[in-house]
Amino acid sequence: MTMKTKRQRAAGTAIAVAALLALAGCGEAKQEAAPVTLDERQATLYEHACKTCHEDPATGAPRTHDTVAWAPRIAKGEDVLLDNIVNGFNGMPPLGQCIECDADDFISLTMFMAAPASNETGDAQ
């Protein structure tokens, strides 16, 4: 898969997740947003960077797989999300402390955190 294709797919996923979450917020959705799966490399990035804050309630960051908390953020759109990630936003430091992440990684990781967990326990994957 080319990077461009991955990016397009990530963007498509973002729109779909945002739409489903928005519908869910209105109480009109019958369908849950689908879990997002990370590849092995991105799962490692998640473990080293995102997880530190997004699985720690003390940080105030939106929790991984808390679809309600993520919905308004995802609704801002990919470009705004990426700007906020690169520059930092409120308490989140620039790049979310992921030094090796590229734009595709940031979007994929965000979609992963914004989507429901893929198992019954709700654990991050």
Place this chain on the structure above:
Amino acid sequence: MMLSRRRLLHYAASASALAATGAIPGYVASAFAGEEKRVIPWKNWSGGQSCTPAMRAAPASEAELADIVTGSAAPVRAVGAGHSFSPLVPTEGTLLSLDRMSGIVSHDAATHRATIRAGTRLGAMAAELAERGLALDNMPDINKQTVAGAIATATHGTGAELGSLSSFVTDLRLMTASGETLACNAETNADIFDAARVAVGALGIVTQVTMQARPLYKLKRRTWIVPVEEMLEAAPELWKKHRNFEFYYVPYSGMAIGITNDETDEAETPEPVNEDDEGLRQLQQLQEWLGWSPATRRWLIQTLMGGMEPEERVDYSHKTLSAERNVRFNEMEYHLPREAGPQALREIIDAIEANNVEVFFPIEFRTTAPDEAWLSPFYRRESCSIAVHRYHEEDYTPYFSLIEPIFRKHDGRPHWGKLNTLKADDFAALYPRWNDFLEVRAGLDLEGKFLNPYLKDVFGVMT
């Protein structure tokens, strides 16, 4: 306005910051320059430093790291958590992350020494040490930094008899510009060891360290509020009496918040809700509303803080010594001869309030024991550290320019990861082993592969 007691008790703790940059690489990864891809700059935690490196790499082993060090564009700089405010990291060459070289390798149950990969975050290290029944003698108040970054900058906590994290290092592995990895300790490559324990990534890439730990222990943390002059008078007695002592001065309040930690066998108490960040935001609001009237601001803060009772918490050391810090800032911190500390802080308070400087972050006062690392700001000197902070969206220049001459007047040495304006000659005058360090550095990296423009200035290396 609601400014709760807990918030007032804790907002000062939110003030501290900390440093960490280090040498770190692994798995050659993204170069971020593909045609269709958005070029993403690197930025530090505060957003005050940035760069767009030609290559980013995250090696997972020393072998991968050697390929990168020998084959990629200079300057080769490693970044940990990006908690350094000074320009240690920016490079147009190669930016390394050691995130993939993290975790504890092993520990010795008899000596309580643990061998730790360089990219391990301090918080993760402390948790893993605790699982092994161990803890470090001290921890900084921020624990997001990597081990290598913290050591590279002599990151410290507080305690008159407790050294910086660099002082806990008994062995380290250093990859040099040739790709060779040197094992260093007090007996083997001893000079390099003394230079590399605080080296701002200028000698090479530290890949692994062994640190002296101790059996896991608990601390009782006590927090209280008194008028700042009372705290300044009592400070010498408090840093002698308590294992860990620090205090914060709340600008324009006349009041100080003291914090001590002492060992205990008492049962742990429930973890309190961290309201530090909210407290800081309320102090920021007070500045916006009452900045025009320091007297009114002082009266209001004193009224709100008055009559508050001391608080206590018992927990394992790494939990009471470190906390979350989610309000970003830039910081200047100098390490002064300890006896000069209280007077220097009086002068700083006077300068701030006489000039009505815009600042709401509390000013932090800590102590650190001497050590033997050549570029440690604590080299053979009992020290106290005074730190001033400015909100990350505000221009720190006027504030820090006002305060730095006071630090300099008292023979202060700046924290390597924090903002300062010193040049090579200034550093040379402050560090007795400066020339020895320069000699070791030149011997390991004559071409300056690990020096960015800032470090060339610092070390007086001609380009």
